[in-house]
Amino acid sequence: MADHVPGSKVDVSSIACGRLTINLSALAENYRLLAAKVAPAACAAVVKADAYGLGIEKVVPVLVQAGARLFFAALPEEGRKVRRLLDAMGASADVYVLAGLVPGTAALYLDEGVIPVLNDLAQVENWARLSTERNGTPLPCALHIDSGMNRLGLDSEELERLLSQPQLLAALDLRVIMSHLCSADEPDNSLNDEQHTLFSRALSRLPKSAASLANSSGIFLGQRFHFDLARPGIALYGCNPTPGKPNPMHQVVTLEGKILQVRGIDAPQSVGYGATYRVTGPGRIATVGVGYADGYLRSLSNKGRAFAQGVALPLVGRVSMDLTTFDISALAEGSLKPGDWVELIGENVTLDEVGHTAGTIGYEILTDLGRRYHRVYEDA
Numbered sequence: 001m002a003d004h005v006p007g008s009k010v011d012v013s014s015i016a017c018g019r020l021t022i023n024l025s026a027l028a029e030n031y032r033l034l035a036a037k038v039a040p041a042a043c044a045a046v047v048k049a050d051a052y053g054l055g056i057e058k059v060v061p062v063l064v065q066a067g068a069r070l071f072f073a074a075l076p077e078e079g080r081k082v083r084r085l086l087d088a089m090g091a092s093a094d095v096y097v098l099a100g101l102v103p104g105t106a107a108l109y110l111d112e113g114v115i116p117v118l119n120d121l122a123q124v125e126n127w128a129r130l131s132t133e134r135n136g137t138p139l140p141c142a143l144h145i146d147s148g149m150n151r152l153g154l155d156s157e158e159l160e161r162l163l164s165q166p167q168l169l170a171a172l173d174l175r176v177i178m179s180h181l182c183s184a185d186e187p188d189n190s191l192n193d194e195q196h197t198l199f200s201r202a203l204s205r206l207p208k209s210a211a212s213l214a215n216s217s218g219i220f221l222g223q224r225f226h227f228d229l230a231r232p233g234i235a236l237y238g239c240n241p242t243p244g245k246p247n248p249m250h251q252v253v254t255l256e257g258k259i260l261q262v263r264g265i266d267a268p269q270s271v272g273y274g275a276t277y278r279v280t281g282p283g284r285i286a287t288v289g290v291g292y293a294d295g296y297l298r299s300l301s302n303k304g305r306a307f308a309q310g311v312a313l314p315l316v317g318r319v320s321m322d323l324t325t326f327d328i329s330a331l332a333e334g335s336l337k338p339g340d341w342v343e344l345i346g347e348n349v350t351l352d353e354v355g356h357t358a359g360t361i362g363y364e365i366l367t368d369l370g371r372r373y374h375r376v377y378e379d380a
């Protein structure tokens with residue numbers, strides 16, 4: 001192998017120790033699948049946290065192409081980026097910011113065409129006042145009614161005060177009324193019905209507007225949770241919105257780690273920091289160039305697994321900053337060597353599995369995905 005040609009440019013893809021492949025066709029397919037499932041309701045796309053770590057620059061255009069016309073970001077700055085991206089594409093789609101009209105953000109919403117989700121009565125009052133000041137042109141907004149999450153949104157007392165001042169909402173272009181489910185991934189949890197009831201009751205008292213309750217898992221609770229607009233995030237990116245059942249979504253993310261060294265161990269020895277794993281018999285350890293600095297969580301130590309050549313390879317010892325060790329004794333000697341890739345997340349070791357093994361959820365695995373990986377976006 002000619003590894004080094006003097007004067008040649010270094011190929012980043014060939015020196016990377018982690019390779020993150022994002023399948024944009026699967027992403028588009030997931031959007032279409034969810035949109036078809038909620039039709040005739042509309043389907044927004046939640047692209048907060050840089051599209052759950054996958055990169056808004058690549059993800060948003062694919063979702064637009066697949067038919068998405070409404071986007072939710074979490075933070076004001078994210079909303080601004082998504083808005084600019086859509087403008088640069090010439091796409092006519094709306095961008096809502098879940099954080100809402102927090103102090104310091106009015107100019108963003110007024111001047112950059114980003115739409116606030118109003119989360120409390122003070123935000124409604126401020127937005128109505130700004131509407132009036134602007135020649136009375138009603139400004140666009142969404143209204144967030146809390147139905148049990150107790151995180152953002154108007155509580156029941158604020159809702160009563162809002163309803164007693166109809167001139168406030170009359171001053172606004174209220175496009176979406178939303179609430180958020182806290183236990184949608186548990187279909188048997190009675191909180192789902194309780195939230196549905198509270199939300200429906202609020203809707204019946206508010207001006208007619210597009211109603212939105214379901215996140216990814218909420219979509220799978222049944223049609224009555226769809227209302228006019230669904231707001232999936234995680235299912236677009238391939239996690240299972242129906243835990244315990246087969247994943248209806250296509251896999252979007254594959255993470256591979258490169259083997260840096262393979263070592264045979266004959267006598268009993270320990271592996272890694274803290275000597276938390278002992279190899280007893282003869283065996284082989286592969287050291288992979290991905291670690292917790294890449295978002296490959298340390299809590300996977302002695303629990304995770306990789307996959308190669310049809311075989312699961314146990315993660316042994318502690319995950320360190322840049323390195324992780326796997327027991328590859330199950331594979332024939334010489335079948336894995338430095339430079340080979342093993343699957344860390346993908347078809348065999350799913351995002352949901354990695355999240356569960358690490359004591360967290362696929363969401364956190366995605367949003368922690370490291371910056372050192374060589375990213376490969378497979379075409380839509």
Ligand SMILES: *Cc1c(COP(=O)(O)O)cnc(C)c1O
Pocket residue numbers: 046048098180214215216217231232233234235
């Ligand atoms: C994050 C979020 C969503 C999307 O949730 P998923 O579980 O990722 O589908 C929808 N609505 C709100 C308010 C959110 O914060």
